[in-house]
Amino acid sequence: MAFMRACSRFDVEPDRPFQFEWDGDPIAIVALDDEYFAIDDTCTHDRFSLCDGYIEGDEIVCPLHLARFAIRTGEVRMAPAYEPLQTYPLKLEGDDIYIDPQAHDE
Numbered sequence: 001m002a003f004m005r006a007c008s009r010f011d012v013e014p015d016r017p018f019q020f021e022w023d024g025d026p027i028a029i030v031a032l033d034d035e036y037f038a039i040d041d042t043c044t045h046d047r048f049s050l051c052d053g054y055i056e057g058d059e060i061v062c063p064l065h066l067a068r069f070a071i072r073t074g075e076v077r078m079a080p081a082y083e084p085l086q087t088y089p090l091k092l093e094g095d096d097i098y099i100d101p102q103a104h105d106e
């Protein structure tokens, strides 16, 4: 695993994901119940940015056609998306958030 610093935890507001770009791919870092999660930022329906969407409960909602995804697991909760979002390992060290964006390439 190759963790890299993505941002400070202060960059991630409770209802506003932080977009971290790695190798041209945007990853959304989301705060939920005093924890942080890293998921693909790109909606699997029509490739819209989920960082432009909103958070409701434990779901992130795509603003374009209102698909819903579970923040913790990336699973689809509501169509029109059917493919889950990729999730990424994340760890907090002090106030810094580290993710492993290559975890699924190995």
Ligand code: FES
Binding pocket: 043, 044, 045, 046, 047, 048, 062, 063, 064, 065, 066, 067, 080, 081
């Ligand atoms: S692009 Fe996200 S629901 Fe269509």
